[in-house]
Amino acid sequence: MTTPALSLKNAMLSLNGNAGRVDILHGISLDIEEGHTVGLVGTSGSGKSSLLMLMGGLEQASGGTIHALGQDLTAMNEDALALFRRDNMGVVFQSFHLIPTMTAVENVATPLELAGVKDAFERARSELSDVGLSHRADHYPSQMSGGEQQRVALARASVARPKILLADEPTGNLDGTNGNAIMDLLFGLRDKHGATLVLVTHSDVLAARCDQIIRLEDGLIAQESIAK
Amino acid sequence: MSIAIAARFAFRELRGGLKGFTIFLSCLALGVAAIAAVGSVRTAIETGLSVEGAALLGGDAELDFTYRFANAQEKDWMQSRANAVSEIAEFRSMAVVDNGDQTERGLTQVKAVDDAYPLIGTMELNPAMDLGAALVAQNGLPGAVMERALIDRLGLSIGKTFALGTQQFYLSAEIMREPDGAAGGFGLGPRTLVRTADLVNSSLLASGTLFNTKYRLDLPPNPDLEALEANARAEFQNSGMRWTDARNGAPGVTEFVNRLGAFLVLVGLSGLAVGGVGVAAAVRAYLAEKTNVIATLRTLGAERSTIFQTYFIQIGVLSLIGISIGLLLGALAPLLLAPLIEARLPIPANFGIYPAPLFEAAIYGLLTAFIFTLWPLARAEDVRAATLFRDALGSSKLFPAPRYLLAIVIALCALIGLAATFSGTWRLTLVTSGGIMVALLMLVVSAAIIQWLAKRGGKITKGRPAWRWALTSISGTQEGAASVILSLGLGLSVLASVGQIDGNLRNAITGNLPDIAPSYFFVDIQRDQMEGYTKRLENDPAVRRIDSAPMLRGVITLINGKPAREVAGDHWVLEGDRGVTYADRPSKRTRITAGEWWPEGYSGPPLISFAAEEAEEMNLSLGDTVTMNILGRDITGTISSFREVDFSSAGIGFILSMNPSALRGAPHTFISTVYAEPEAETAILRDLAKAYPNITAIRVRDAIERVADVLSGLAAATSYGASATLLTGFLVLIGAAAAGTNARTYEAAVLKTLGATRGRILLSFALRSALLGLASGLVALAAGIAGGWAVSTFVMNIEYTVIWPSALAIIAGGVIATLVAGLLFAWGPLAVRPAQVLRARE
Incomplete structure (x- = not known):
């Protein structure tokens, strides 16, 4: 039996805000096998993005355990989590979150630079070329369209060949055409490099492209199904 | 990596x-x-x-004596080492112009020079002429030159005559620039310059009068000043000689x-x-x-x-x-x-x-x-x-x-x-940095309190939307409000402190003085003049009080047989010469704090009564010996008592008083203070000056005005420094206002959408700025009063009162500064159309 890429046991998340304590996830347990693609669906506020954040170590669980590639994320401090992400994960956001003061190639090279990779820029250019943006390598985010920015974000997420790709509504800020192109690229990259992909989406059509679909409701798993 | x-x-x-x-x-x-x-x-x-040390000093080196000219041995020493020696005598006197029906008198700092003066540099005169030519006798009267302030005061003009003591001079020119003027330090009167030889018949420079002599040396090229100083000090260590040289030509100025x-x-x-x-x-x-x-x-x-x-x-x-x-x-x-x-x-x-x-x-x-x-x-x-x-x-x-x-x-x-x-200066640095840190802490706490109050205040402003928006934006935009209060508050605090210290210092010097200070100091009264002098004043009903005392001047050279500076460091009593008096018994106002006054008629070894506060600062105890050099002669006495001396009342105060026999034979004059009604002052001065032309009268009010002039220069310099601080504060204010522009723009857009007019929004912005400025001003005022009180009480030992005009100006300044900065950045947000802003936020 192989170790799951991601394994959550009774994972909980509560946050303290100005209005008081908010319970977001009420105890999620699930395993995601290595190389699988998983679609996280559900209504707004159901806890999809929060669950993704827990998987990426971007948010600290209030209870339960989260293992990624066999390592307990809940036992790691902020820096250990950062290093773990650098070496094992790629994250794509709905709002791209490119660094505005860096060019496309610099944005893509950043995770490689952080990992001390010598040919970071050559690999970044090659990755940009894979997403069809070699001609935009030296442009700043503000000089690019939304679709292009998301392609740069995809390249940045996959350039270090992460074992896990986390994508939070990557097409949420894009029109249909651009959205479809991005999803093709995302799945293409995953197929090419064999990473585990967890995708948060509102779209059942997109979710249907995944191996497994998890539907959340009010911070709990309402339904788990195999898509294909 | x-x-x-x-x-x-x-x-x-x-x-x-x-x-x-x-x-x-x-x-x-x-x-x-x-x-x-x-x-x-x-x-x-x-x-x-x-670089200009020699020019400032008027020579490569200077030997300074109090009360006397150099003796033959000292002159020999100087002449054997210098290419040229110039002798100068300096003293205060009265310049008198007799216009027949009216006599004008003015206090002047007289400089009597020889033919060699100036050794370095030139005297600039108006009309332009050589100093030698200006001082040459005409029609039997010696020439003199004078500073413009005194010429005007006496109503003189070039060619007219005036008297110094009993000697008449004619005014040949106005002094435009004295080459060695800066080294002289603070003087109570404008300068008159004459030849020493022309004062022979003036009855000034008589035995016992207060004068200083300076001998400037023009030394051969590249002199070893250090070795020469050591030699002079060894040779004349007990003569009361003071040494200055071109390495630091104006030590007082340098220190200042x-x-x-x-x-x-x-x-x-x-x-x-x-x-x-x-x-x-x-x-x-x-x-x-x-x-x-x-x-x-x-x-x-x-x-x-x-x-x-x-x-x-x-x-x-x-x-x-x-x-x-x-x-x-x-x-x-x-x-x-x-x-x-x-x-x-x-x-x-x-x-x-x-x-x-x-x-x-x-x-x-x-x-x-x-x-x-x-x-x-x-x-x-x-x-x-x-x-x-x-x-x-x-x-x-x-x-x-x-x-x-x-x-x-x-x-x-x-x-x-x-x-x-x-x-x-560790003390001043620690006080300043401590003050800044305390002020910052006060301001941080105040900012929090003001925001808390603004939050509470929001509830009681129902029905006054402009006030409510202003208060809620103060309580909400934590970063902006705190920045404004901190930066402007600190800048205003510095300015407020300077204003309070300056005002209190001025008050201490000029305020309330008529109640406690004498009208006139009279100096250089000869012993045989004392009877007539006292009689004139005692018979005047307008005179409330006369204090007179014999006065000599001397330098404290040794304490318990050791060089004085080794024992008492650089205490001010050891800087230069000090007045010494003698008395058979303590005056009615003297309060002995320790030890005992000598018995009447005591003629044993010299005894000293020393000022108590200064003695404590100098670590002196009863029984310690103090050696003073008076007129080149060392007199060693034993401290037998300490007494209170109050210098703040501007009356006569001597650090040292000795038994009369200790100073017997030393030539001296008397000093006297007169406390009189202001309307009687002119007549007293006229009568005394006429009867005793050698006596110098120093009007206390004039002297205080001179000190106040110097202080106002200092206060101006400090205010420039504090203004730079305030300008920085204003910059920070602008920064905070600029940083808040986005928030203001959004706020304005929402308020407009809800139906607020631009005037109402502007009013709320102005209120916000003014309230923040007022808060900063109030906190600065508290800090300024605290700082002013601390410095006045602990550093300057003067009474503290709040200087309200300066305090209120600080508060007004705070409000105006924040209003200007706030409104400067209000026009932009007000001009933007709401849809533009709100769409951009989606």
């Missing part, structure tokens, strides 16, 4: 240019520039004094410039602290803008240290740019303003680029930038990756990690230590 990556990230971010850093750079540059400029001017003056410079640098440092508040606010704002970038970097695997280093390098580079601009301004401003400064300085200054003060300013700038930016920078590494998803929740901690706090404390200690070392 991490540093290299951080440096790369940092420079990528910096490629965006310096936009958004205007206030950061201005604050740092202005603070550094002010300190660099003050330091550069101080160094220019010090260099000028050192040093102290004033040190004080102004400390004022500059408080300016830098105000700038620091602005710098910290700018860094916080910048990092807040960068939160997403930092969170993204964290998502991509950047460690905390990489994040910290990335922004530390950026802020470091920006700080270096700000400091460099400041140094450039600070170095160039004195150069550009040199003609203006030189015209107002009575002493020479060599303007140029001096590395030492620039280095000092750079170090201050670097440490200040470090202290004020480390806190927000350290908090940047606490930004979590999750911030990308939700920014309101999980806000970062208030305090950074302990290692950063420790670094801030170490940098602060280094800054204070360096400031104390550079300024040479």
